[in-house]
Amino acid sequence: MKITKILLLITAFIFASCNGQSEKTVEVLPSKTFSEKINTTPNVQLLDVRTPEEFSSEHLDKAVNINWKDSDFETQVAKYDKEKPVFVYCLSGGRSKKAAEKLNELGFTSVYELEGGITKWNADGFGKPLDKVIGMTKTEYKKLIKSDKKVLVDFYAEWCAPCQKMKSYITKMEQDSTSDVVVIRIDADKNKTLASEMKINQLPTLILYNPNQEEQWRYFGYISEENLRKQL
Structure with a gap:
């Protein structure tokens, strides 16, 4: 009887440990860390989840545009490798937070979100200098x-x-x-x-x-x- 209980406890412990190790997470990274990671990740999966209009006006190098608000967002991201890191950003963080949570829910094991979006990225000095004045000076x-x-x-x-x-x-x-x-x-x-x-x-x-x-x-x-x- 005691041996049976011990075996059950060991099995429960192993199951809990394995379950914890496979738990997927979303990490929100500041601009510097995000930059370092995307630059050192081979064949980086970098998703810009803004609208096509926003993407065409400015985006990070190597980024692919998949609009978070598109009805087929899940279908579009399904072609990416869930076992490799995926990086996501928007303008200031609202849409990328939802997109990152969805990617996590869909089974992507490592999801990295850019803190504050491309707005914070630019403010931190990581964006390309604007070659023309846009709007008010x-x-x-x-x-x-x-x-x-x-x-x-x-x-x-x-x-x-x-x-x-x-x-x-x-x-x-x-x-x-x-x-x-x-x-x-x-x-x-x-x-x-x-x-x-x-x-x-x-x-x-x-x-x-x-x-x-x-x-x-x-x-x-x-x-x-x-x-x-x-x-x-």
């Missing part, structure tokens, strides 16, 4: 935020879910001519030069300036209307 930006009132700048993108969730009340604040705060919304995708110069590596990014154009407050990510108004 910093000089134009400084003129834009010049005011005798406080100025709240909202850096957003159309694909950004938190940005869209905040859009209605920020737009309402933007159109309120009686407010003592000027609200300006800037599309980061259409103003890449400015976003890069200001190191905007997360979206949304909110920046509040006092009338002297000094930065008073900066916030990343979703914030409720109530909490935002408290800051103003």
Whole structure:
């Protein structure tokens, strides 16, 4: 009887150990580590999960575009080797997080996600220098935020879910001519030069300036209307 119990315990232990060893994971890597890994991995599987339009405007070397929002995303990634590392990124991390989780769920054993996406990659100095000005310059930006009132700048993108969730009340604040705060919304995708110069590596990014154009407050990510108004 005792021997049977011991054998059962040993079997359970071995099963648990093996199960733990085969457990798949997703690692979120900072730009430097991500760069080192993709540069030292032969025949790297590097997936850009943004839209084709975003991909065509800028992407990492050796990346392949598979749009996370495509209905056949699973079919497209099925052609890749699940036993080899797969690297994934988007613009700022929202879509790549979901894509990485899906790849893990589909059985890819080593999934590496770029922290902060290509936006953070560029801000950290790993991107290619822009060969032309895209959108607003910093000089134009400084003129834009010049005011005798406080100025709240909202850096957003159309694909950004938190940005869209905040859009209605920020737009309402933007159109309120009686407010003592000027609200300006800037599309980061259409103003890449400015976003890069200001190191905007997360979206949304909110920046509040006092009338002297000094930065008073900066916030990343979703914030409720109530909490935002408290800051103003």
